[in-house]
Amino acid sequence: MGSILNPLYYAVSWVIVTFHSAFGLIFGKDSHESIKWSLSIIGLVIVIRIILIPLFVKQIKSQRALTALQPHMKEIQKKHKDDRQKQSEEMMKLYKEHKTNPLASCFPILAQAPIFFALFTVLNGIARDTSHGFLRGDLLKSAQEAKFFGANLSSTFLSSDTNSQTKLVTVALIVFMSATTFTTQRQLMVKGMPKMDSSNNMMLQQQKIMLYVFPVIFAVSGVNFPVGVLLYWSTTNLWTFGQQYYVIKRNPTPGSPAYDELMKKRAAKNKESGINPTGEESGTTQTDPNNLGQKQQRQQPSKKKKKKK
Amino acid sequence: MRKIFAAAIKIYQKWISPLFGPRCKYYPSCSTYAADAVSEYGAKGIAMAAWRLVRCNPWSHGGVDYVLSKSSKQPIKTGAN
Numbered sequence: 585m586g587s588i589l590n591p592l593y594y595a596v597s598w599v600i601v602t603f604h605s606a607f608g609l610i611f612g613k614d615s616h617e618s619i620k621w622s623l624s625i626i627g628l629v630i631v632i633r634i635i636l637i638p639l640f641v642k643q644i645k646s647q648r649a650l651t652a653l654q655p656h657m658k659e660i661q662k663k664h665k666d667d668r669q670k671q672s673e674e675m676m677k678l679y680k681e682h683k684t685n686p687l688a689s690c691f692p693i694l695a696q697a698p699i700f701f702a703l704f705t706v707l708n709g710i711a712r713d714t715s716h717g718f719l720r721g722d723l724l725k726s727a728q729e730a731k732f733f734g735a736n737l738s739s740t741f742l743s744s745d746t747n748s749q750t751k752l753v754t755v756a757l758i759v760f761m762s763a764t765t766f767t768t769q770r771q772l773m774v775k776g777m778p779k780m781d782s783s784n785n786m787m788l789q790q791q792k793i794m795l796y797v798f799p800v801i802f803a804v805s806g807v808n809f810p811v812g813v814l815l816y817w818s819t820t821n822l823w824t825f826g827q828q829y830y831v832i833k834r835n836p837t838p839g840s841p842a843y844d845e846l847m848k849k850r851a852a853k854n855k856e857s858g859i860n861p862t863g864e865e866s867g868t869t870q871t872d873p874n875n876l877g878q879k880q881q882r883q884q885p886s887k888k889k890k891k892k893k
Numbered sequence: 894m895r896k897i898f899a900a901a902i903k904i905y906q907k908w909i910s911p912l913f914g915p916r917c918k919y920y921p922s923c924s925t926y927a928a929d930a931v932s933e934y935g936a937k938g939i940a941m942a943a944w945r946l947v948r949c950n951p952w953s954h955g956g957v958d959y960v961l962s963k964s965s966k967q968p969i970k971t972g973a974n
Contacts, residue, residue, distance in 0.1 A: 639951045669970065673957050676920040680956035688916045689949045690923065769914065793911055801912075 590717075592702040596628065597717030600706070603627035604723070621730035621737055625703075625812050629819040632699060633827075636692055640827065647837050649684040686837075700816070707810040711738035732811050741807035750811065757814040758806040762799045764821035768828055775832055775842040895931055898939075902928045918955025919945070921971075929960040929969045 603624035611620055650657075656678055664670040679685045709716040710727045719727060730737045735753035739746050806814060836842035902924050910924065917923050927942030934941060941960070949955065959968030 642951060672920045676918075676955055676957050679918075680954045683954050685918045685953075685955045687918045687955065689918050689951055689953070689955075690913075690916060690946065691950045693913060694946075765912070772914070793908075797908060798912070801908075 589698065589702055589705070592698055593706055594717040596699060596702045597706050597719040599628045599631055600624045601718045601723060617726050617729060618731040621727055621812075622732045622815065625737070625815050626819050628703070629816055629823060632696065633820065633823045636695070639688075639692055643686070643688055644831060644835055646684040647686045648835070649682070650686055650837070653678060653682060653684075696820070700813070703816055704809065704813050707738050707812040710812075711736075711740075711743070711810065732815055735811045737812035737815070738810050740810050753811060754806065754814060757811070757818050758799075758802050760818050761806070761814070761821055762802050764818070764825050765798055765802075766795065768821070768825045771825075771832065772828060775836075775840060775845075895935065898931050899928055918949050918953055919958050920956075921959065923949055925971065926958065926960060929971055933960055933963055933969060 600621075601624075604620050607620040607623055657675065660671060660674045660678065664674060706716045706719055709719065710724060713724070713728070715721070715724050728736075728738065733749075733753050735750035739750050741751055741754040809817075832840075832842045833846070836846055906924050910922075919926070921929070923942070923946050926945050927938070930938035930941040930945075932938070938960075945958070959970065961967065962969050
């Protein structure tokens with residue numbers, strides 16, 4: 585196992601060490617080691633997430649392509665109302681036919697797993713005084729001293745030499761991880777998903793399960809992870825949340841509550857600046873408040889209608 | 894061996910998969926496919942499941958893909974959703 589992952593140890597440690605020396609230019613070469621090492625781990629997250637952005641963009645594109653498929657999807661849902669299996673089958677067929685698929689596949693998660701594991705090993709190596717990849721010699725010594733809010737980056741909640749400060753930081757990070765994961769999922773379910781009658785119930789149920797399962801899973805695994813890994817995990821969670829927030833605000837899935845909100849906002853903005861997207865009836869709409877109200881209502885559901893007019 | 898595998902998939906489906914939300918590009922999902930493949934084909938099923946997981950990537954279009962029964966070559970449709 586170790587030899588297979590060896591290149592990854594080099595890659596992970598190279599990114600961290602490079603960030604560390606880059607931050608040396610800002611914070612001074614031999615001072616502020618704790619901040620430099622902590623920021624290096626955050627830098628690793630940012631590098632990995634930036635690499636994964638193209639996948640994410642692809643995902644959004646295929647999600648937006650669904651607009652065209654909406655009538656088909658409604659038809660399928662109606663036709664196989666009582667047969668979930670048939671319904672899912674037909675949906676997948678539809679996606680394949682149109683060469684678009686809104687689902688992300690496990691790849692983004694699976695791709696991150698080995699990196700996560702490599703980071704785990706590299707940080708554990710710091711605690712055990714074993715070098716991995718480029719993290720050796722003086723760098724290893726310096727990393728051993730590095731702290732995140734007073735907690736050693738390489739120590740875990742359960743390790744014997746752990747002080748109460750480390751325990752406190754570990755618990756805080758675990759709580760933070762649970763909270764970000766939960767709010768991310770919740771935001772997606774409440775605002776980001778198109779309303780679907782049949783699957784809504786199941787999603788609500790899953791959400792309820794998660795509410796209780798997250799903290800347990802994170803607590804059980806988190807106490808075995810070095811603070812540095814928890815820092816990585818927390819940062820990547822925060823990134824996911826921000827990414828999703830951006831998409832839901834700026835690029836919402838058609839049919840979702842967030843989409844309706846955006847349409848309303850655009851309508852209000854157009855009204856405010858006096859721009860009429862159709863270029864028609866601009867004189868009357870601005871002077872007649874009743875007409876304005878009507879217009880706003882009409883604008884929300886359909887752009888197409890207006891064009892036809 | 895098959896039982897352990899089936900139990901592991903059940904645990905994954907119940908406790909871990911909800912963390913990620915629905916994300917499989919295929920129907921049935923990779924985990925259901927794996928359970929069906931192993932119960933029908935044993936060790937060869939593990940390889941089939943692994944291949945399915947590889948096929949389910951950002952560049953694939955997914956689709957409907959059942960495990961075929963050994964004897965009748967008909968798709969195995971377990972009650973999973």
